[in-house]
Amino acid sequence: MAALVIYESLFGATHEVAEEIAAGLRQNMRATVISLHDLDPDQLPQSELIVLGAPTHTHGLSTPASRENAALLGLDGYSGLQLEHDHAPIGMAEWLEGAEFPADTAFAVFDTRIRGPRLLVGSAAHHLESVLRESGIELLTPPQSFYVMDNHRLEPGERERARSWGTGIELEQPNPFDGVLDPAPATPASIVVGHDGSAQADDALVTALELATALSAPLVIVRAWSIDTAPRGALFHDGFASPFSEVDARVRDLLIEETQSIRERHPGVAVEYQGVLGQPAEVLIEVSRNARMLVVGSRGRGGFASLMLGSVSEQCVRHATCPVLVVRPPGRDLDHEGS
């Protein structure tokens, strides 16, 4: 999840607020702060959330004339105010006229202004809201104002308020289970084989490849994963939880790597790989729903314990909707195992 806080600021107050809001946002997502004048348009499509902030000038967003007045104030030497930029050719209103945003971007807006009834002092944030609304964009959260004193500096406590407003902006998180409990079903001509990385899964794979060769059938090799069995380092990066689709891809890569030497013995078989979050039997039954056959090892990584609890192969035999072949390890007598 990434947010971009874009601000316009003449004397620095809106800039300060933008930094605090970004610090708050970082509790939940990555956040970058950028002045309107340094913005690279390529940054816009990379952000799920865009927060826009501007100072209130003459009741709304700044205009060329109001910025000129601000520049005079900043240059008079008495006010103690320093301009953020020597030259600020455009303001938020002008920039928005030419800006293009990806359709699914979420927006929030804020301003800095003098404390007082909005009808009297105006609000750049409300102006921003109506400009965005004209383009069909609705805000994620109501416009927010942060107050400056007569000297244009932030009132005490406003930085803290800005930070907690940032923390409170919540994007609707994509459902991490979207799609994952709905793995792609194998085609009716395919043979599906489960592979959990165990020696017995290798045996099942050898048999499945032999059958696929004999029947000229495509093969789907499936590995189910859970939080406990996900590859090391796949669940988090840079301190953020990876989307499950990314972990699926890592599991799939590992599956390709671990089954390569066996697969190479049957170069004529068309093979597809799937890494899927879910309970192994459920995933295998789902993928093989319409398939020609499901092939599983008699035991997976769970060994004896999983056999006692009802092994994957047993659940597949009971519940799969296609024929199931359970491959015994060569030269072993299952009747006497574990006793």
Ligand SMILES: Cc1cc2nc3c(=O)[nH]c(=O)nc-3n(C[C@H](O)[C@H](O)[C@H](O)COP(=O)(O)O)c2cc1C
């Ligand atoms: C030309 C000019 C016009 C302003 N008009 C308003 C106004 O109508 N309402 C208001 O609340 N503040 C007004 N202000 C005060 C600004 O809101 C204040 O300068 C701003 O919040 C400071 O933010 P900045 O440091 O990021 O530029 C005005 C300031 C300037 C320089």
